[in-house]
Amino acid sequence: xxxxxxxxxxxxxxxxxxxxxxxxxxxxxxxxxxxxxxxxxxxxxxxxxxxxxxxxxxxxxxxxxxxxxxxxxxxxxxxxxxxxxxxxxxxxxxxxxxxxxxxxxxxxxxxxxxxxxxxxxxxxxxxxxxxxxxxxxxxxxxxxxxxxxxxxxxxxxxxxxxxxxxxxxxxxxxxxxxxxxxxxxxxxxxxxxxxxxxxxxxxxxxxxxxxxxxxxxxxxxxxxxxxxxxxxxxxxxxxxxxxxxxxxxxxxxxxxxxxxxxxxxxxxxxxxxxxxxxxxxxxxxxxxxxx
Numbered sequence: 001x002x003x004x005x006x007x008x009x010x011x012x013x014x015x016x017x018x019x020x021x022x023x024x025x026x027x028x029x030x031x032x033x034x035x036x037x038x039x040x041x042x043x044x045x046x047x048x049x050x051x052x053x054x055x056x057x058x059x060x061x062x063x064x065x066x067x068x069x070x071x072x073x074x075x076x077x078x079x080x081x082x083x084x085x086x087x088x089x090x091x092x093x094x095x096x097x098x099x100x101x102x103x104x105x106x107x108x109x110x111x112x113x114x115x116x117x118x119x120x121x122x123x124x125x126x127x128x129x130x131x132x133x134x135x136x137x138x139x140x141x142x143x144x145x146x147x148x149x150x151x152x153x154x155x156x157x158x159x160x161x162x163x164x165x166x167x168x169x170x171x172x173x174x175x176x177x178x179x180x181x182x183x184x185x186x187x188x189x190x191x192x193x194x195x196x197x198x199x200x201x202x203x204x205x206x207x208x209x210x211x212x213x214x215x216x217x218x219x220x221x222x223x224x225x226x227x228x229x230x231x232x233x234x235x236x237x238x239x240x241x242x243x244x245x246x247x248x249x250x251x252x253x254x255x256x257x258x259x260x261x262x263x264x265x266x267x268x269x270x271x272x273x274x275x276x277x278x279x280x281x282x283x284x285x286x287x288x289x290x291x
Contacts, residue, residue: 002156002158002186002187003156004027004156004157004158004186005158005185005186005187006187007027007158008027008158008185008199008202009189009190009195009199011024011025011026011027011038011042012024012041012042012045012195012198012199012202013045014042014045014046014049014076016049017075020050020077020078020079020080021075021076021077021078022045022046022049022075022076022078023073023074023075023076024042024045024046024073024074024076025073025074026038026068026070026071026074027070029070029155031070032067032070033067033068033069033070034067034068034069034070034074034101035205036064036205036229036232037201037202037203037204037205037206038068038202039062039064039068039074039094039101039102040060040062040102040104040201040202040204040205040232040234041198041199041201041202042074042076042094042198043062043076043092043094043102043104044057044060044092044104044106044197044198044201045194045198046076046078046092047078047090047092047104047106047108048108048194048197048198049078050078050080050090051088051090051108052088053194054110054111055087055088055108055109055110056108056109056110056111056193056194056197056236057106057107057108057194057197057236058107058108058109058235058236059106059107059233059234059235059236060104060105060106060107060201060232060233060234061104061105061106061231061232061233062102062103062104062105062231062232062233063102063103063104063230063231064101064102064228064229064230064231064232065100065101065102065103066096066099066100066101066102067101067228068094068096068101068102069096069097072096072097073096074094074095074096074101075094075095075096076092076093076094076095077092077093077095078090078091078092079091079092079093081105086109086110087107087108087109088107088108088109089105089106089107089108090105090106090108091103091104091105092104092105092106118237118238118272118273119265119273120271121247121249121267121271121273122180122247122249122267125164125180125247125249126164128162128182128245128269131162131163131164131182132162133160133162134153134160134161134162134163135153135154137153137163137166137169138150138153138154141166141169141170145169145170147221149169149219149221152221157186158185158186158187158202159183159184159185159186159202159203159206160183160184160185160186161181161182161183161206161207162181162182162183162245163179163180163181163182163207164179164180164181164182165179165180168210168214168219169219171217172217172218173217174214174215174216174217175214175215175217176214176215177211177212177214177215177251177252177253177255177262178211178214178249178250178251178252179207179211179214179249179250180247180248180249180250181206181207181247181248181250182245182246182247182248183203183206183245183246183247183248183266184242184243184244184245184246185199185203185242185243186243187243188243189241189242189243193239196239196242197236199242200236200242200266200274200275201234203242204232204234204264204266204275204277205229205232205279206248207248207250208229208250208262208264208277208279208281209227209229209260209262209279209281209283211250211251211252211260211262212252212255212260212261212262212281212283213225213255213260213283214252215252215255216255220283224285224286225283225284225285225286226282226284226285226286227281227282227283227284228281228282229279229281229282230259230279230280230281230282231279231280232277232278232279233277233278233279234275234276234277234278235275235276235277236274236275237273237274237275237276238272238273238274239274240268240272240274241268244268244269245269246266246267246268246269246274247266247267247269248264248265248266249264249265249267250262250263250264250265251263255283258282258283258284258285259280259281259282259283260280260281260282260283261278261279261280262278262279262280262281263276263277263278264276264277264278264279265277
């Protein structure tokens with residue numbers, strides 16, 4: 001268990017303040033704003049605390065409204081919208097400084113048996129053991145890796161990633177807007193479905209927004225780009241260990257109106273489809289200052 005992984009599990013253990021009211025904290029890091037995956041995961045945990053344990057999240061939809069402040073706690077207010085015979089629905093609003101910064105709706109269902117199929121995992125993707133870690137990539141490519149990406153890769157994080165395609169990180173070549181990334185947690189995750197789902201929601205916010213910049217030879221860390229997640233949707237299909245490598249395959253069908261849209265699928269190493277994700281984010285070119 002790494003210190004960063006231990007910290008992640010710690011921040012997901014929300015403090016209950018009152019009925020339907022919870023408080024979460026951020027890691028003690030020098031981040032400029034709260035990581036979107038953290039807010040999604042903590043809001044999901046708040047919703048889970050109000051749901052019968054035999055019902056598990058199968059989908060969530062969230063909207064980011066304001067950047068989160070890492071220096072103050074986040075208050076999560078849960079609205080118990082419906083407790084039905086088969087499904088439970090919850091709405092959560094995350095609040096800081098008296099204003100909503102994020103809202104989430106999630107639906108829960110008890111496990112049922114029924115029809116089942118899934119799309120296959122992409123073929124001919126290099127195995128994770130044959131690829132370099134992000135820290136190893138810094139050592140290999142050195143100054144070819146842009147400063148913003150290098151600083152991001154050097155952070156101690158609870159998630160380890162190995163990108164399959166490296167051109168985006170070492171050049172400004174215009175590329176097809178799709179990528180495959182191997183991803184896993186840096187330590188074991190408790191086996192209970194609620195924690196597994198929250199950690200999966202946390203890591204699902206990784207790299208999606210950047211994929212929408214590939215077609216333009218850009219990156220979200222470019223100094224003239226203003227980037228931020230706007231919404232995030234996720235569907236949970238099958239449970240699987242999160243500390244083994246998963247393939248996060250992503251494609252961006254469209255970028256327009258200063259917004260980039262990306263879809264993602266998370267596959268276990270054995271081809272099991274674990275979850276599907278969709279996200280739209282702000283990709284705005286900053287105007288140069290007037291002379």
